[in-house]
Amino acid sequence: MKKYMIYLNSKRCIGCHGCEVHCKANKDLPVGPLLCEISHEPLKSIRGVPKTEFHFRSCYHCEDPYCVPICPTGAMQQREDGIVFVEQEKCIGCMACAGACPWNIPQFNPATGKAVKCDYCMDRVDQGLKPACVTKCTTRALKFVTLTEI
Amino acid sequence: MKKTVWSMCGMCSVRCPIRVEVEHGEVKWIEGNPHILKGSLCAKGSAAQALQKDPERPQQPLIRVGGRGAGKWEPVSWYTALDYVAEKIDKIRGKYGARAIVMSCRGGPWQDMIKAFCFGLGSPNFTNHDSACGRNVHHASKSVYGLGRKGFIYDIANAKHLICFGRNILASLRVAEANQVMDMLDNGGSFTYVDVRQTLTGIKATRFFQVRPGTDYALALGMINEVIKQEAYDKEFIERYTTGFDKLAEFVEQYDANWAAKECGIKVKKLKDFVTEIGSQRPKVIFHPGWMLSRYKDSFYASRCLHILNVLMGNVEVEGGQQFPKTPGDCGVKGLRAFSSNVKKPDEKRADGVGWKYKHFDAGPGLFHLFYEAMVTEDPYPIKGLICYRHDPFTCFPDVGSQKDALDNCELLVSIDTHYSEFGWYSDVILPESMFLERETPIATQKGPKPRFIYRDRAIEPRFNTKPSWEIFKMLADRLGFGDVFPFSTPEEMWAWQLEPTGYKIEDFQEKGFVPLTDKPIMYDRDKLDGKFKTPSGKIEFVSQMLEENGIPSFKPYESPKKPPKGRFRLVFGRSPVHAHSHTINNPYLHELMPENTLWINKRVAARLGIEEGDWVDVVGDSQIGTIRAHLTEFIHPEAVYTVHGFGRQVPLQSRAYHAGMSDQKLQEGLLQMMDPAGGGLCLCEKFVTVRRSPRNPRRRVEL
Numbered sequence: 001m002k003k004y005m006i007y008l009n010s011k012r013c014i015g016c017h018g019c020e021v022h023c024k025a026n027k028d029l030p031v032g033p034l035l036c037e038i039s040h041e042p043l044k045s046i047r048g049v050p051k052t053e054f055h056f057r058s059c060y061h062c063e064d065p066y067c068v069p070i071c072p073t074g075a076m077q078q079r080e081d082g083i084v085f086v087e088q089e090k091c092i093g094c095m096a097c098a099g100a101c102p103w104n105i106p107q108f109n110p111a112t113g114k115a116v117k118c119d120y121c122m123d124r125v126d127q128g129l130k131p132a133c134v135t136k137c138t139t140r141a142l143k144f145v146t147l148t149e150i
Numbered sequence: 151m152k153k154t155v156w157s158m159c160g161m162c163s164v165r166c167p168i169r170v171e172v173e174h175g176e177v178k179w180i181e182g183n184p185h186i187l188k189g190s191l192c193a194k195g196s197a198a199q200a201l202q203k204d205p206e207r208p209q210q211p212l213i214r215v216g217g218r219g220a221g222k223w224e225p226v227s228w229y230t231a232l233d234y235v236a237e238k239i240d241k242i243r244g245k246y247g248a249r250a251i252v253m254s255c256r257g258g259p260w261q262d263m264i265k266a267f268c269f270g271l272g273s274p275n276f277t278n279h280d281s282a283c284g285r286n287v288h289h290a291s292k293s294v295y296g297l298g299r300k301g302f303i304y305d306i307a308n309a310k311h312l313i314c315f316g317r318n319i320l321a322s323l324r325v326a327e328a329n330q331v332m333d334m335l336d337n338g339g340s341f342t343y344v345d346v347r348q349t350l351t352g353i354k355a356t357r358f359f360q361v362r363p364g365t366d367y368a369l370a371l372g373m374i375n376e377v378i379k380q381e382a383y384d385k386e387f388i389e390r391y392t393t394g395f396d397k398l399a400e401f402v403e404q405y406d407a408n409w410a411a412k413e414c415g416i417k418v419k420k421l422k423d424f425v426t427e428i429g430s431q432r433p434k435v436i437f438h439p440g441w442m443l444s445r446y447k448d449s450f451y452a453s454r455c456l457h458i459l460n461v462l463m464g465n466v467e468v469e470g471g472q473q474f475p476k477t478p479g480d481c482g483v484k485g486l487r488a489f490s491s492n493v494k495k496p497d498e499k500r501a502d503g504v505g506w507k508y509k510h511f512d513a514g515p516g517l518f519h520l521f522y523e524a525m526v527t528e529d530p531y532p533i534k535g536l537i538c539y540r541h542d543p544f545t546c547f548p549d550v551g552s553q554k555d556a557l558d559n560c561e562l563l564v565s566i567d568t569h570y571s572e573f574g575w576y577s578d579v580i581l582p583e584s585m586f587l588e589r590e591t592p593i594a595t596q597k598g599p600k601p602r603f604i605y606r607d608r609a610i611e612p613r614f615n616t617k618p619s620w621e622i623f624k625m626l627a628d629r630l631g632f633g634d635v636f637p638f639s640t641p642e643e644m645w646a647w648q649l650e651p652t653g654y655k656i657e658d659f660q661e662k663g664f665v666p667l668t669d670k671p672i673m674y675d676r677d678k679l680d681g682k683f684k685t686p687s688g689k690i691e692f693v694s695q696m697l698e699e700n701g702i703p704s705f706k707p708y709e710s711p712k713k714p715p716k717g718r719f720r721l722v723f724g725r726s727p728v729h730a731h732s733h734t735i736n737n738p739y740l741h742e743l744m745p746e747n748t749l750w751i752n753k754r755v756a757a758r759l760g761i762e763e764g765d766w767v768d769v770v771g772d773s774q775i776g777t778i779r780a781h782l783t784e785f786i787h788p789e790a791v792y793t794v795h796g797f798g799r800q801v802p803l804q805s806r807a808y809h810a811g812m813s814d815q816k817l818q819e820g821l822l823q824m825m826d827p828a829g830g831g832l833c834l835c836e837k838f839v840t841v842r843r844s845p846r847n848p849r850r851r852v853e854l
Contacts, residue, residue: 012332014320015350016727021193021739025200026179031742043348043785048420049358050348050785136181136191138325139332 002063002082004120005145006036006134008056012141015040015054019133019142023058026121026132033107035059035118036133056142058118058133059084059105067097067106075115076106085119088112120144152178155609156663158594160568160586161194161201162730163258164324167663168195170587170609177202177587177609182325185662192323193728197739201585202613204738206804207569208582209614218563219554219576221802228617228625235579236629238562239271242534248272249498250532251562252521254279256540259594260619261515263636264539266489267623270632274496275533279546281517286443286831289511290453293694293704294461296684298512300475303598304438306330308470310431311340315366315456316445317438320351322725340431342424344369346722347750347792348785357424361414363720363790363835364711367448369421370455371708372410375402376422377462382429384464391679392461394693394704401705413710415787432463434470445722447836450829451706461690467676474674474682475597481667484651486593486603492635501533504830510700511830519547519822519832522556535562539619540583542571545732545796548818548834551773566622569733570801582616589618590641593648596664599671603654604664605645620644702828717759718838719751719791721769723814732796736807746811748781750792751841756782759843766844769793769812771837772819776812777844791841 015038023035036058043050061084068076068084075090076097086097086106091114097106098115109116121131129135130144155170159180167183168191177199182191201207211231216222226234242250252275253268255261261278268276280288288299295301306312307330320328335341335354343355346363361369377383378399388395407425411418428435439456443449465471478485499506502520505513525533536557542565544550554576557563565574566581574580583589591606608618617625624636638644645656658665674682681688686695693704714720728743729735749767761767761780769776769791776798786792797811817839824833 012336014323014328014332014354014727016192016321016323017743018191018193018196018727020743021196021728022191024739025196028199031738034742043353043783045785049352049355051353135189136196138190138192138323139328140188140190141332 001080002061003147004061004082004125005147006056006058006120006131007143007145008054009141009143010054012139013038013054013056014139014141016138018136018138019056022132022136023118027116029109029116030111032110033116035107035116060103061120066100066102070096070100072096079122083120083122083125084117085122086115086117088114091115155607156183156605156659157586157609158591158604158606159191159195159198161198161734163256165258166191166195166325167604169663172609175610183663186664187325190325190329192325193743194730194734194737194740197734197737198585198587200739201737202587202610204736206736206806207585207614208567208574208580208616211582211615212580214578218558218578221575223580228615231579231581232622232625232629235562235564235581236626238578239535239630242561243272246532246534249274249496249501251275251535251537252277252501252533254518254536254538254541254543257515259596260591263489263592263620263623266493266635267627269490269493269495270627270635271630272496274498274500275502275521276515277502277518277521278515279518279541279543280515281519281825281830282444282546282548282832282834283442284440284444285511285517286450286826286829287440287453289829290450290457291439292512293454293691293697294457294685295690296686299439300597302466302472303475304436305470305473305599306436307333307337308434309334309339309436310434310470311342311428311436313342313344313428313435313437314351315344315370315438315440315452316346317441318345318349318351318724319438320354321349321727322441323727340427346787346790347783349724350727357420359414359416359420360785360787361416362711363722363787364446365414366446367452367455368405368410368413368708368710369416370452370459371402371405372407372414372421373425373459374398374455374462375405375410376407376425377429377459378402379406380425380429382425382432383462384433387433387464387466388462391466391683392690392692393687394691398458398692398705405708413708428463433465433468435463435465436460436471437463444831445833445835446711447826447833448706448709449831449833450826453829458692461692467674467679473599476599476601476668476672477597478595478601478603478652478667480672481601483667484653486595486648487651489592489636492637493632499530501530503530508830510696510702510828517825517830518543519825522553522822525556525559532559534560535564536560537564537566538571538573538577539566540568542567542573542732544572544576545813545815548815548821548832550816551819552822566619568616569736570803571732572799572801575801581622582614583619583622584612584616588612588616590620591618592620593645599673600669601667602664603649603652603659603667605656605659608641697828706828714789714838718840720789720835721814721817721837721839722790722792722835723795724792726794729794729796732799735796735799735810736804738806741806741810744794745806746778747794747797748779749812749841750781750783750786752786752788753782753784755788756780759841761841761843766846768842768844769817770840770842771817774816774819776817777846778812791839
């Protein structure tokens with residue numbers, strides 16, 4: 001059962017791209033892979049003020065992920081709480097996961113030769129903390145949400 | 151086991167308080183101090199980890215062996231480098247006097263140490279970058295309140311309306327301030343933004359005035375006129391605390407809303423509605439008086455008007471307005487011992503003329519660019535040495551060619567910095583400072599509604615043979631015979647020496663990384679503000695005695711800015727949230743986010759010039775050309791082109807930044823001495839450039 005989600009309050013987002021770097025620095029990633037991304041629509045004038053909406057995208061942590069069954073070594077796994085992650089020791093860097101993912105989310109880490117993707121910073125989550133991008137978001141626009149069934 | 155180290159970010163000049171986690175001698179995590187910033191940090195802050203690991207920074211002291219700027223260096227030990235610098239300074243001091251040395255730094259909470267070094271050496275010529283930054287705002291503030299630009303803080307979070315004239319407050323990021331703006335908007339506050347282009351700040355605005363470049367002053371005059379006409383000002387406050395209101399009203403009479411709207415290219419109804427709105431929201435209305443306003447010939451007067459509008463709103467010392475920054479004294483605590491308390495300011499005229507030739511300017515840091523004049527003319531006396539600490543004049547000031555010509559009169563140029571600055575590359579000696587995670591700094595006072603003492607501890611040992619600045623200045627002072635100005639030899643001794651009068655100990659900083667001096671915000675009684683304004687009259691002065699006594703009018707008749715000739719554009723520049731000017735262009739993470747700058751140009755204009763999105767364009771100054779890609783947008787005024795400042799760097803050892811993008815300051819030929827005589831700021835947006843589609847765009851490609 002999917003338990004978590006990262007939500008962006010676009011009203012508070014200022015497009016500073018802090019989250020992208022917070023993520024990279026926490027995971028000690030080299031130049032290249034980017035595990036979350038901020039994008040925005042082209043500016044449109046609304047009542048005289050050019051405006052835009054920001055979007056945040058990391059891994060969707062699908063309930064039924066394509067990347068898990070295609071992984072030949074069992075490195076790509078789904079936890080009980082729904083977090084989809086790569087077990088680095090088992091990964092051989094074949095990137096079948098990226099091919100299977102409709103959004104090409106898993107990325108190649110040139111420093112390790114393995115796949116890397118957003119895992120909601122599960123080591124932090126397991127300590128009761130929030131993902132790096134959420135914890136350090138410049139304007140506290142990102143929220144780490146626990147989903148509940150209604 | 152992870153260890154917490156309290157520090158202050160050094161990626162830009164804001165110096166956000168941070169908490170650093172260190173494990174096995176490596177930085178694992180950096181976040182905004184949870185007690186102050188609740189963890190928030192910007193992209194630059196996190197990218198500090200990439201900077202620390204980056205070998206593309208000076209790794210040991212370097213002495214130039216080839217010609218200036220040729221890039222031939224001899225790596226030397228600290229003893230050799232410091233002996234070399236001390237010997238050169240001694241030689242200059244013997245021949246021309248200590249006053250022939252200029253000491254420049256980047257300003258900020260630790261500048262007192264640099265000032266003490268300068269004065270200890272015996273030179274009055276302490277300076278900083280500010281004449282290419284906030285001097286106009288500072289001097290405008292002094293003319294109105296008798297207080298500098300830091301004489302007020304802004305309680306934006308509780309304001310009902312924030313007005314920014316080109317102050318790109320959400321991209322020129324200060325984390326705490328950005329959160330204040332967002333909180334204000336969440337609480338339903340209004341936000342009016344004025345600029346020649348739309349910015350990341352402007353997209354959050356509730357009202358946007360896109361004005362013709364150089365007409366800020368006109369808009370501010372029109373606003374004052376309309377505020378008076380609608381009687382939207384605080385009569386009681388004006389009566390109680392100000393002088394010269396009648397003269398102000400008389401002067402602005404000719405600049406009514408219709409005139410201003412026409413001059414700026416905006417709708418008059420929008421302007422009048424704006425004034426009606428702020429009239430109902432005051433005193434919780436804040437006009438940001440500007441930050442970097444070394445822009446137009448009348449930026450000083452525009453900033454004066456913004457200060458005046460704040461006064462008209464009566465927003466002084468109210469919630470949601472401007473507040474006096476409270477000091478340790480307001481909390482019944484003695485201040486930190488100042489480094490400069492150990493030295494006497496040399497009784498000598500400054501070579502930049504500030505304080506005697508220019509009596510209306512603040513003689514604290516003076517005006518850097520005027521030293522260039524003294525270098526060339528030797529008037530009032532020769533300048534033979536320049537030490538720049540954390541300051542890169544070649545990126546900060548315009549017209550690098552003219553700067554080099556002036557510097558060729560100097561016998562010693564020293565750069566003390568964590569990275570290769572363009573000035574450093576041209577200098578004689580580079581003394582590499584440890585990057586901020588690798589060094590400790592003196593304790594600083596942060597004034598505010600809740601003042602505090604704060605410090606930066608060393609998180610990890612320096613990766614290269616670099617040193618913290620306090621040690622560099624101490625070792626230089628020892629060699630030059632005034633080491634007793636800095637009576638300590640370890641950081642612990644330094645902190646204890648600073649803290650002695652306060653009664654606090656460095657251990658008191660362990661819990662939160664700072665010492666709060668009060669629990670509750672302190673506010674002065676608004677009915678008893680007498681004595682708080684440091685003007686000659688003790689009142690807020692619309693007609694400034696200080697200006698008038700120096701032959702400068704308090705109100706300057708408006709002159710319409712020149713329209714660029716056909717095919718030419720006014721070159722304007724600004725900031726991106728992912729870079730801190732030139733400091734970060736070579737940072738691996740930030741370079742990845744933004745490797746080069748682009749030239750923003752109005753869509754319709756670009757179409758006429760045959761320029762399409764992403765095309766290479768040549769931006770031509772007088773003799774300099776920059777070539778970058780064009781970014782087309784309908785949200786920039788057709789008279790202007792815009793680029794992000796800091797790019798186009800020419801230090802070969804910075805492989806990522808080398809020749810990436812275009813440098814605006816190199817195109818600003820002829821602007822080095824174009825100073826606003828009233829405000830002291832340079833006029834950096836007074837340059838017209840030609841833009842054309844570059845021959846670099848491939849028409850076809852032949853591969854053999």
